[in-house]
Amino acid sequence: MWLSAKRATSLLTNYTCILGLGAFAPDRIHRSRRYLFITTSFSLVGRCAVGKVQAVISAKEACIEYCELVPFSPEHTFLLPPWQVMPFSNRLSIAWEMGIGQIYWTKWHDWFAAIGPMERLRYIGKYPEPSDPFWTGFYPVETIATS
Secondary structure: OOOOHHHHHHHHHHHHHHOOOOOOEEEEEEEEEEOOOEEEEEEEEEEOOOEEEEEEEEOOOOEEEEEEEEEOOHHHOOOOOHHHHOOOOOOOOHHHOOHHHHHHHHHHHHHHHHOOHHHHHHHHHHOOOOOOOOOOOOOOHHHHHOO
């Protein structure tokens, strides 16, 4: 069964709550359509407790294809790890090689390299690598070795 806009918003709210970001409040919902009547995906922009959220949700598969957080304040400047931004794309996926995935991948790696060692350790503690074998060894070894 295909998702409605209301169900897509509910799915994203559940996801932001699971991530500890608070409930999602939509500001704008855009439907992408194919063949005039069939909604293929929803692009949602809104806010949660700590920042602005931009997401793309597949209407057919009822899954989050992309979810990015832009924090409101400088003291909350962090980026979600790639496996939470595109939860159905593993590290070797072509989605990270082109388009919005490539932009986020580059932004995340630049940001992670720029933060201090203590911040990195706190980040790794808060966002450990998932058990999926495709993400094993994602964090640089020198970062983990200093803990």
